[in-house]
Amino acid sequence: MAQSPSREKSQLKPKSETAWWLAPNLTLVVFSLFVLYSAWEVLTHNVGRYQNYLSPYFSPDVGLWLGVPFLPAVLVAWIPLGFRASCYYYRREYYRGFFRDPAACGIHDRSKRYQGETRAPLSWNNLHRFFLYLALVVVVFLWKDAVDGFWYQGHLEVGLGSLILLLDAILLSFYTFSCHAFRHLVGGNIDCFSCQSGGRSRYRWWRTISTLNQRHGLFAWTSMFMVWGTDLYIRLLLSGVIHDVKFF
Amino acid sequence: MATDTTTIYIYRGDASGGEERPYLVEISPGMVILDAIHYIQANDAPDLAVRWNCKAAHCGSCSAEINGHPRLLCKTRLDDYLATDTPVHVRPMKTFPIIRDLVTDVSWNYRMAKRIPPFHPAHPAPFTLDQRDVARIQEFRRCIECFLCQDICHVIRDHDAKDAYMGPRFMAKLAELEMHPMDTENRIPFVRNDAGLGWCNVTHCCSEVCPEGIEITGNAIIPLKERLADQFWDPVRRIFRRSSLTDVGQHEPKDS
Numbered sequence: 001m002a003q004s005p006s007r008e009k010s011q012l013k014p015k016s017e018t019a020w021w022l023a024p025n026l027t028l029v030v031f032s033l034f035v036l037y038s039a040w041e042v043l044t045h046n047v048g049r050y051q052n053y054l055s056p057y058f059s060p061d062v063g064l065w066l067g068v069p070f071l072p073a074v075l076v077a078w079i080p081l082g083f084r085a086s087c088y089y090y091r092r093e094y095y096r097g098f099f100r101d102p103a104a105c106g107i108h109d110r111s112k113r114y115q116g117e118t119r120a121p122l123s124w125n126n127l128h129r130f131f132l133y134l135a136l137v138v139v140v141f142l143w144k145d146a147v148d149g150f151w152y153q154g155h156l157e158v159g160l161g162s163l164i165l166l167l168d169a170i171l172l173s174f175y176t177f178s179c180h181a182f183r184h185l186v187g188g189n190i191d192c193f194s195c196q197s198g199g200r201s202r203y204r205w206w207r208t209i210s211t212l213n214q215r216h217g218l219f220a221w222t223s224m225f226m227v228w229g230t231d232l233y234i235r236l237l238l239s240g241v242i243h244d245v246k247f248f
Numbered sequence: 249m250a251t252d253t254t255t256i257y258i259y260r261g262d263a264s265g266g267e268e269r270p271y272l273v274e275i276s277p278g279m280v281i282l283d284a285i286h287y288i289q290a291n292d293a294p295d296l297a298v299r300w301n302c303k304a305a306h307c308g309s310c311s312a313e314i315n316g317h318p319r320l321l322c323k324t325r326l327d328d329y330l331a332t333d334t335p336v337h338v339r340p341m342k343t344f345p346i347i348r349d350l351v352t353d354v355s356w357n358y359r360m361a362k363r364i365p366p367f368h369p370a371h372p373a374p375f376t377l378d379q380r381d382v383a384r385i386q387e388f389r390r391c392i393e394c395f396l397c398q399d400i401c402h403v404i405r406d407h408d409a410k411d412a413y414m415g416p417r418f419m420a421k422l423a424e425l426e427m428h429p430m431d432t433e434n435r436i437p438f439v440r441n442d443a444g445l446g447w448c449n450v451t452h453c454c455s456e457v458c459p460e461g462i463e464i465t466g467n468a469i470i471p472l473k474e475r476l477a478d479q480f481w482d483p484v485r486r487i488f489r490r491s492s493l494t495d496v497g498q499h500e501p502k503d504s
């Protein structure tokens with residue numbers, strides 16, 4: 001079954017009562033920097049490929065398929081960004097960090113006319129599953145990019161960039177497959193597993209995804225930094241600031 | 249041997265107003281805040297009002313706020329505060345009307361409970377249930393109705409939206425009924441329109457304060473939001489609601 005924190009771990013400890021402002025402000029600063037960086041990357045660059053390395057902001061390479069030479073990342077980056085913006089974990093974080101509704105538990109809300117997610121545009125967060133479906137397609141391409149990262153001009157080659165792309169694909173897979181909407185899709189929508197054919201395997205899948213789901217926040221942060229770092233690495237290679245480290 | 253003492257600040261007052269007053273407490277090993285309050289009642293303030301029953305984190309009566317955080321008085325150790333030299337301030341739950349001192353009127357919760365569409369089984373009990381089908385809802389049955397989650401929920405606490413949102417305790421109750429393998433009722437329209445699930449912005453405070461460690465947001469509220477999306481936001485699922493992806497209408501366990 002979906003585990004919940006043990007009874008002993010529940011309830012905030014007195015220590016954590018003092019620095020409540022730290023987490024929302026950290027979220028505010030880091031998310032703002034990430035959004036600004038993403039906007040700069042997507043809206044000011046026409047190329048996201050360095051040799052056999054493709055930046056996650058430009059993947060899949062729809063610009064190449066459609067022959068769009070300008071800002072090709074615009075065609076795809078809305079998928080991962082929309083996926084994160086409507087993610088239940090990110091919602092919790094930005095409602096706390098940006099909206100301050102509430103900044104931390106027990107701290108009075110900033111909004112005077114709070115409506116929650118009852119009205120547009122915040123109610124559109126209910127469409128999160130559609131971003132999930134698209135993100136699942138993107139993950140397939142990220143794995144293709146990771147494999148391509150080890151394959152240069154017809155032979156196997158391992159560089160620091162290959163390993164970075166591989167780690168990026170791994171963390172983004174963990175983030176995507178630990179999604180609450182995915183958990184719902186694989187079995188959360190079933191009340192009676194034993195009543196249906198295939199119910200046993202749905203139950204096993206649901207349990208596995210539930211275990212991953214408990215770490216969804218961790219995957220949300222680590223995969224975000226990984227995307228950021230992967231793109232920055234490729235951008236620095238493209239601009240000639242650094243050179244790829246080749247292992248063999 | 250000199251006895252160790254500490255000062256605890258306790259809110260004294262009623263609906264017309266009040267203030268925190270300091271009380272000197274003799275520290276004993278393993279003391280919880282409720283012990284300290286009993287000490288104060290015995291030695292200093294026999295008229296200090298506090299609600300409690302089990303002193304074992306089972307009855308959910310002794311809910312209050314310690315330094316602004318909803319807690320069970322009988323489950324909160326004094327030495328956690330002494331270890332960090334943190335002064336202890338005990339106040340009644342902020343979200344509910346005060347009766348006197350630490351006692352609040354939580355009857356709104358009972359009125360909400362009555363509004364929930366009851367369990368509606370496919371056929372009368374007894375049932376043969378598969379553990380896999382009930383494991384998930386057993387978590388919600390740990391609830392002791394302390395209403396600490398209702399107290400911390402900013403929708404009710406800061407916006408007093410008691411008419412619009414039933415609060416996390418009843419989201420857990422609704423999830424428990426909705427996920428029950430024998431239940432046939434569709435409460436999702438009720439969850440959306442009457443219980444006001446859209447008011448919750450999944451900020452997780454209810455789960456953080458629950459003394460029973462129930463993961464209210466992750467295991468009850470978000471699954472309910474997904475079920476609500478199935479019925480109100482997903483045209484594809486609406487069309488195929490009775491397809492093999494869902495189990496509506498099937499309530500007989502087949503295998504064990």
Ligand code: SF4
Nearest residue numbers: 401416448451452454
């Ligand atoms: S997660 Fe929802 S129900 Fe729980 S405290 Fe936050 S707003 Fe209230």
Ligand code: SF4
Nearest residue numbers: 391392394395397458
């Ligand atoms: S869900 Fe937890 S916090 Fe809420 S009333 Fe039940 S036991 Fe108390």
Ligand code: FES
Nearest residue numbers: 087088089179180
């Ligand atoms: S990606 Fe976070 S909940 Fe779906």
Ligand code: FES
Nearest residue numbers: 302303308310322
């Ligand atoms: S006295 Fe029963 S829960 Fe604290």
